[in-house]
Amino acid sequence: MDKDKRIRIIIGHYGSGKTEFSVNYAVKLSQMGKKVALADLDVVNLYFRSREKAEILEDMGIKVIGGAIKGSGMDLPAISGEVLTPLQDKSYQAILDVGGNPQGARTLGRYHSYFKDGEYDMFFVLNANRPETQTVDQVEEYIVKIQDVARAKVTGIINNTHLLKSTSAEDVMRGYNLAKEVSTRTGLPIKYNVCLETLVDELPEELGDNVFPIKLYMREEWML
Amino acid sequence: MTKVLMKGNEAVGAAAIAAGCHYFFGYPITPQSEVPEYMSRELPKVGGAYVQAESEVAAINMVYGAAGSGARVMTSSSSPGIALKQEGISYCAGAELPCVIVDMMRGGPGLGTIQPAQGDYFLATRGGGNGDYRLIVLAPADVQELVDLVMEGFDLADLYRTPVMILGDGMIGQMMEPVEFRYQPRTDLPDKDWATRGKGKGKQRNVINSLYLQAEELEKHNHKLQAKYAKIRENEKKVEEYNVEGADLVITAYGTTSRIAKTAITKLEKEGYKVGMIRPISLYPFPNEAFEKIGENCKGVLTVEMSTGQMIDDVKISLQGRIPTYFHGRSGGMVPEPEEIVEKVKEILGGDR
Known part of the structure; x- marks a missing residue:
């Protein structure tokens, strides 16, 4: 993870699991002793946004940047000007948790001047269990469309294929196989294979050290 | 599939x-x-x-x-x-x-x-x-x-x-x-x-x-x-019932709230409480028979809603005063936590188990 570029942009299809990945990524970086800022740029979703977990993340020493106007019921595309802090202040490890689909990626346009080649990573989160991202063609179309709107290039694929708490090792492997095909087609590397902590031992060795175990911070105990 | x-x-x-x-x-x-x-x-x-x-x-x-x-x-x-x-x-x-x-x-x-x-x-x-x-x-x-x-x-x-x-x-x-x-x-x-999809010449229109x-x-x-x-x-009445027979208390809730109530019941069972559940799936027609079956030894029926108390009216109509009714609600967009329901049940039944 410390080999990833200082600015990490997390994009993907709507509902692919970008926020859960971003939150886990921020926690892991923070546990490595880094100074981390997580910017929630989601103007598409109004529920299940990373800013809802600001309190527990801030307790871990992570700076969380959400809307410019506070309020859990805020239905405005108002992003805080503070997003510029971790982009400009190089002492920060920055994670930008972006809204889903090309529509969600539109917020990135404003930060275009900070996305210089070789100075950022943009990870495409792939969930092969979402109906719209089940084939190589579909995934490639999303990558191209989001890149166009974001005016930045995807630099890696995150296989985040899951069915929430009922995810099996087969789900992860099906996603891995799709990610491999996408990788062959596009030349993009598979950066991480995300799985529940409890599944790590069930995954084959072929995934190597790319396995990225996560906790489900965004799901309440009564949720599936 | x-x-x-x-x-x-x-x-x-x-x-x-x-x-x-x-x-x-x-x-x-x-x-x-x-x-x-x-x-x-x-x-x-x-x-x-x-x-x-x-x-x-x-x-x-x-x-x-x-x-x-x-x-x-x-x-x-x-x-x-x-x-x-x-x-x-x-x-x-x-x-x-x-x-x-x-x-x-x-x-x-x-x-x-x-x-x-x-x-x-x-x-x-x-x-x-x-x-x-x-x-x-x-x-x-x-x-x-x-x-x-x-x-x-x-x-x-x-x-x-x-x-x-x-x-x-x-x-x-x-x-x-x-x-x-x-x-x-x-x-x-x-x-x-x-339906008004055309019936042909000479026929009475719909x-x-x-x-x-x-x-x-x-x-x-x-x-x-x-x-x-x-x-x-x-x-067309639809209802899900869970351990209603012999329950000391029955929780009733629908939709999202019923899932939170179920989590609360699992916690209460671990502590020895006998709590049942009635989850109306059809709200009209309301599954009143499910409530009529609750035994006389049941100490209360707790309705949980994300409102200030609406379905509880149908619960009261179904129970016809046979069993005391209680209510726990959150409103304004607040979602109850399982712990709140656990506390409410303990308050009704008393803490000793």
Whole structure:
């Protein structure tokens, strides 16, 4: 993870699991002793946004940047000007948790001047269990469309294929196989294979050290 | 079929299309806007039509027109938008038009908030519109059940020639869960020989109308509607029961709240409490028999809602004063925690186990 570029942009299809990945990524970086800022740029979703977990993340020493106007019921595309802090202040490890689909990626346009080649990573989160991202063609179309709107290039694929708490090792492997095909087609590397902590031992060795175990911070105990 | 991961609102759209609904008229409002978004993208692919109406009032009247021509048709909204649709819903009920109306409830009254709530129980089950009518009201507790009830809702609407409301909340609409689509249409659906689709030269035309110029005729029509509702009460009650027999206390809740209550019950069982649960799935017709079966030794029935107390009225009517009733509610978009329910149960039953 410390080999990833200082600015990490997390994009993907709507509902692919970008926020859960971003939150886990921020926690892991923070546990490595880094100074981390997580910017929630989601103007598409109004529920299940990373800013809802600001309190527990801030307790871990992570700076969380959400809307410019506070309020859990805020239905405005108002992003805080503070997003510029971790982009400009190089002492920060920055994670930008972006809204889903090309529509969600539109917020990135404003930060275009900070996305210089070789100075950022943009990870495409792939969930092969979402109906719209089940084939190589579909995934490639999303990558191209989001890149166009974001005016930045995807630099890696995150296989985040899951069915929430009922995810099996087969789900992860099906996603891995799709990610491999996408990788062959596009030349993009598979950066991480995300799985529940409890599944790590069930995954084959072929995934190597790319396995990225996560906790489900965004799901309440009564949720599936 | 393998499971896919879908957001509740998208799953509503996919379920409707799978059930043969090719027409959707609506207007965006958080937290259900993904329904019209999904329909606008997917309906053209199946040769259907999506219209974003100029308002909710227009949308429900477009539903009236499409349903009158015999098509399967849906609209969806969230609380304030559903309030606007009431006039048209009453017209649909009066003209006996089958349609499915989805309400992903949010906090109220008024514009309220975009967060989840269950404050539309009265609106849905008592009729928010004018006149003596009822809707079939179905309340899913998870995204799979949402899919199943949307599909079944279209069948029930056609079977009884009546509007069906799917009463979810923002949480169900916004939540992602694994789903599969297994629609088996009923085989006993009547032909829509009443629809205005053209009958040929010389034949008596069909008329879709809710206006009556003779009081006697309207009263007769009301009796016909009431007979239909009686049949619905006889045949279409749906309920999930859990350990009701011998329970010291029964919790009753519907939709999202029932899942939180279930988690609370699991915690209470570990501490030795005998707590049962009644989860109404059909809110109209209300499954009153499930409450009539509760034994005399039960110390209370606790209703939990994301409102200040609406379904509890039906619980009291069903219990007819036999057993004490208690209430725990959150409102304004606040979602209860399992711990709150655990505490409330302990307060009622006493701490010693």
